[in-house]
Amino acid sequence: MSNFFDSDSPTNVTEFSVSELSGSIKRTIETAFDHVxxxxxxxxYRGPHSSGHAYFSLKDDKARIDAVVWKGSFSKLKYRPEEGMEVIATxxxxTFPGSSKYQIVIEQMEPAGAGALMALIEERKRRFTAEGLFDPAxxxxxxxxxxxxGVVTSPTGAVIRDILHRISDRFPVHVLVWPVKVQGEGSGDEVANAIRGFNAFSPGGVMPRPDVLIVARGxxxxxxxxxxNDEAVVRAAAASDIPLISAVGHETDWTLIDYAADVRAPTPTGAAEMxxxxxxxxxxxxxxxxxxxxxxxxxxxxNRRQNLRALVRALPSLDQLLALPRRRFDEAAAGLGRSLxxxxxxxxxxxxxxAAKLSPDMLARRLVERRQRLxxxxxxxERIIERLLDRNKARLDRFDATLTAVPARLKAMTERSKDRLExxxxxxxxxxxxxxRRARQALVAQDRVLQSLSYTNVLARGYAVIRDADNRPLTRAGAVTYGQGIELQFADGRVKAVAGEDVPPPDPSAVPPTRAAPAQKPQRKSEPPAGQGSLF
Known part of the structure; x- marks a missing residue:
């Protein structure tokens, strides 16, 4: 038994890799179910993906299958997919080998009979009613x-001729026709675009803006x-700022645009009459x-002429009107002299x-009374001033007593302030x-560091610094030219010199040159060497 399950035992079963097996299954399924x-x-269903493809599932009461509609096929569908819609998909x-799944690639799709279309219409009608698109208000x-x-219809059908003929018979006006497809793929989008296009016309523009729209079809x-019944058409009709008449089909035909329009006409001819x-x-x-x-x-x-004549007859004459005022004037003129x-x-x-009241005795009495009152x-x-003076004097006495006690308090405060100040x-x-002390210690430490890093310590060991006429150090022989003035800095001072050419070593057999008098030692400069900073 152990030999039977041994991995080294020979077998006639062909071995497949996972990719080969998945590819074989894919070819088999696509060959057997290439058209279903x-x-x-x-x-x-959540609408088309950003790529343009649509992904959803088809199900019944027992099973489910994934479905996909590629972008090229989705734009050609006569009926767009909707959630819960029963369809027949072709x-x-x-298969998708990456996850061992199978799916149907849909190329055509149609509702499963008139019952499915009516159910879809009822579902859309409920949804649009809830949104307020059919609100009578x-x-x-x-x-x-x-x-x-403005008329939105097919330019080649009998509908447009009936509308134009009826308008011409009743009341000829300017008619603008927006030609559209009224059946087939893309017809709903064309009708919706036509309604929105008429609404986009500006009053007073090149194209006159319609006062009323008619959407008609036989x-x-x-x-x-x-x-x-397309959603785009219904929404465009409900959003139209121009009054819209729906004249689609015969009197017994009802579509969703009839509910969204402002007025529904039983026929296109009836729309023209409306x-x-x-x-x-x-x-x-x-x-x-x-x-x-x-x-x-x-x-x-x-009537007005008769009323005027009656009023003229009722008016009194001029003498009657002036008799009473004239009499009153005469009476007033007669009594004016006596009144004056x-x-x-x-x-x-x-x-x-x-004048009888203005006697000298009365004036004298009034002067005495006024003098006594004064x-x-x-x-x-005077009594009021004396009381005010007494009150102010008492206040000054209190202030004087207060100021007398101030020097003692000031002295105590001065002593305390003096102790605190000391x-x-x-x-x-x-x-x-x-x-x-702390700053002096830090300064001494920094001076020691500076002395240890200064190049003057190197000069004290017998070295020298060569500088050019601008007091810049020369570090290479190639930087010195013949006849250039240079300066040699030693530990005890500086010496000026002139650069010459290279001199061969002296010949021992040659006569030694006469020793020149020693050059006078240059006076040491009092300023600190160049390149070394001062601490203060």
Whole structure:
């Protein structure tokens, strides 16, 4: 038994690597299921990915399969996938070897029958109603007499001809047609773009802005009218600032744009009738109103003329109006002389009564009374001043007593301040001495370090520093030229010299040259050597 499971035992089973086995399974599945139709419910759909691809799952009550729609196929789908939508997907089965999974690559997709489309419409209707897109309070009133009408429909169908013919018969106005596809792939986006495009026109621009919009299409099946159930179309209709009439299909056909539009027309011809009134009826009505206005004006003028005549008859004559004022004037003129005499007599009596009161005795009595009152007030003022002086004197006495006690307190405070000042002076002297001692020790240490690093110690051992005329050190022989003035610095001073050419060693057989008098030793400079700084 152990030999049977031995790894060294020979076998005829072919060995595969993991990649080879995964690739073989992938080819087998793609060959066997290269074209399949799958019916299921969309699950996990979150819209297209940033790459343009769409990833979701198809499921039923027992199983689930991953699905993917590549970017190129997604733009060609007639019905866009939605969460919970039951669809029939056409594509091929493939595997993903990296994770041992299989999925369906969808190339076409359609709803699973009319029931699925109606369920999708009801779901969208509930969602849009919750968002307020179908709110009746947001509906706009149609203008009574628009100057420009915008029509969104197919330019080749019978719908546009019916609309233009009906508008021309009722009330010819300027009509702008935005041609769109009303069925098939991309038709919903074209209708939505047309509605938004008309709303983008600016008043007074090159293209006149419509006063009302008509979105129209002839009748058809539910699939034919599906573009007008598209979410983009519904949102564009609800957001339109221009009043919009929906005329899609026949009277029994209802689409979601009918709920979002401001007015729904049963047919495209009915939409044209709603958009404009009948010109002949308006002209007849204007003529009737004009005749009624003329008759009313004539009757009004006759009534006003009769009222004016009656008022003129009721007015009194000029003599009657002036009789009473004239009589009053005459009576006033007649009594003016007597009134002046009586007034003069009254003023004279008043003057005499006033003059009788102005006798010398009365004036003398008033002067005595005023003089006595002045004396009393002067005495009162003197008593008040004396009380104020006594009060101020008492205050000054209290201040004097307070100031007498001040020198003793000041002396005590001065003594305490003097003791404190002496204590602070002793502490300051001690601190200064300590700081000077610490600074002197640091200075001595730094001086020792400086002396140990100074090049003058090297000069004391017999070396010299060669400098040029600018007092810069020369470190190489190549930097010295013939006849250049140089300066030699020794430990005890400096000597100036002139550089010459290289001299061969002396010949012993040659006559020694006469020894020249020794050069006078240059006077040592008092300043410190160049290159060494001072400590202070």
């Amino acid at each position: 139709r799958v019916r299921g419910e969309i699950s996990g 594509g091929r089965i493939t 947001a509906k706009q009133l149609l203008p009574f007499l628009p100057k420009v009408i 009748g058809g099946s539910l699939e034919d009218l599906w573009s007008f 958009a404009v009134p009948v010109k002949a009826d308006l002209e007849a009505q204007v003529a009737t109103l004009s005749a009624r206005l003329s008759g009313a004006m004539n009757r009004q003028m006759d 005499e009586l007034n003069t007599m009254n003023k004279r009596r008043t003057f005499e009564r006033a 004396v009393e007030r002067t005495a009162l003022a 204590s602070l002076g002793r502490r300051a002297d001690s601190a200064v001495v300590t700081d000077l």
